[in-house]
Amino acid sequence: YELTQPPSVSVSPGQTASITCSGDKLGDKYVSWYQHKSGQAPVLVIYQDTKRPSGIPERFSGSNSGNTATLTISGTQALNEADYYCQTWDRGTVVFGGGTKLTVL
Amino acid sequence: QVQLQESGPGLVKPSETLSLTCTVSGGSVSTGSYYWSWIRQPPGKDLDWIGYVYYTGVTNYSPPLRSRITISRDTSNSQFSLKLTSVTAADTAVYYCARAIYDGSGCFYFDLWGQGTLVTVSS
Numbered sequence: 001y002e003l004t005q006p007p008s009v010s011v012s013p014g015q016t017a018s019i020t021c022s023g024d025k026l027g028d029k030y031v032s033w034y035q036h037k038s039g040q041a042p043v044l045v046i047y048q049d050t051k052r053p054s055g056i057p058e059r060f061s062g063s064n065s066g067n068t069a070t071l072t073i074s075g076t077q078a079l080n081e082a083d084y085y086c087q088t089w090d091r092g093t094v095v096f097g098g099g100t101k102l103t104v105l
Numbered sequence: 106q107v108q109l110q111e112s113g114p115g116l117v118k119p120s121e122t123l124s125l126t127c128t129v130s131g132g133s134v135s136t137g138s139y140y141w142s143w144i145r146q147p148p149g150k151d152l153d154w155i156g157y158v159y160y161t162g163v164t165n166y167s168p169p170l171r172s173r174i175t176i177s178r179d180t181s182n183s184q185f186s187l188k189l190t191s192v193t194a195a196d197t198a199v200y201y202c203a204r205a206i207y208d209g210s211g212c213f214y215f216d217l218w219g220q221g222t223l224v225t226v227s228s
Contacts, residue, residue, distance in 0.1 A: 030212035041109075041218040042152075042201070048212045085152055089213035093167060094142075094154035 001090040003097035010103045017073040019100045021086030024067060029088045031069040033062060036083045036099075045084075046071060078104050107132035109202050109219035117196075117226050123189040127202030127219060128182075135160055135180040140205035142215065143176060143187045145198035153198070157205060158185055192226045199223050 004022045011017040021031060033046040044053050046062035049069065059074045073080055081104045086097040113125035127141070134141050142157040156166035158176045166174045170189070178185040189196060204217040 030210070030214075032212070032214035034215070039220075041220045042203075042215070043218070044214060044216050047214040047216070048208065053216065087152075087214065089207075089211060092165065094144075094213065096152040096154065098151045 001088075001093075001095050003086055003088060003095055005084075005086060005097040005100045007098070008101045008103065010105055011073075011076045012105055013078060014075055017076045017080070017102055017104075019071045019073075019084050019086075019102065021069040021071070021097050022067055023069075023088065023095075026067050026069055026088065027065045029064075029090065031062065031064050032087045033060075033071045034085045034087065035080075036085060042085070073102075076102075076104055080104060107204070107217060109204065109217060111200060111202050111219045111222040113222060113224070115223060115225060117192055117224060118228050119193055119226055120191055123187070123192050123196060123224055123226070125187045125200055125202075125222065125224070126184050127186070128184050129204075130183070133180070133183055134158075134178045134185050138206075140165075140207060140213070141176075141178060141185040142203045142205045144201045144203055144215070144218075146201070146221075147195070147198040150198075155187065155189075155200075194226050197224065197226045 034042040036042040045060045049064040083099045085099045108130045140157040143155040173190045175188040199221040201221045202219045203215040207213045
């Protein structure tokens with residue numbers, strides 16, 4: 001099973017960033033999202049498609065339908081610049097997307 | 106507050122065995138219904154799931170790596186470990202340990218990660 005993400009997304013400060021993750025009938029599975037800054041531990045920002053862990057700002061939201069899951073960051077800030085990975089569970093194995101580099105210009 | 110920290114050699118020779126340990130501070134690897142996991146990221150490449158050991162000791166490994174992996178837990182020291190045999194340059198990566206949760210309805214996710222440790226395979 002494969003998850004496909006765009007290699008890069010750019011956004012202006014204060015605007016909304018959308019990062020997509022595509023897979024066959026992905027809407028039938030649950031998707032999680034991770035933020036990864038270089039040299040740091042990855043951080044879970046969304047799980048079970050739409051849920052935010054404690055401590056994650058409300059600007060992070062997720063959706064999943066059809067073949068595409070989307071991570072949305074509203075009011076994007078410079079500190080949100082990072083790599084973002086989607087992940088799902090398929091037939092007993094973990095699958096990660098290729099990652100998307102979010103640049104806040 | 107639970108924290109994870111990887112440790113082990115940063116350099117391994119080809120054909121030898123890579124051994125890493127993850128120390129769980131503030132928690133236990135034998136309680137809590139968690140899946141104690143290893144994930145790696147080769148330079149410039151995607152995250153790659155290696156496998157996990159459940160808090161009961163049951164394991165599950167990535168199919169492409171299954172023949173070379175052993176993941177185990179040491180309950181007395183709150184640690185779990187990874188052994189990867191017959192390494193090659195393709196096994197050079199940052200290796201992360203992580204704690205995973207399965208909610209029973211098909212959602213499996215990693216709620217806590219270590220900082221990662223770079224392991225280089227080279228003679």
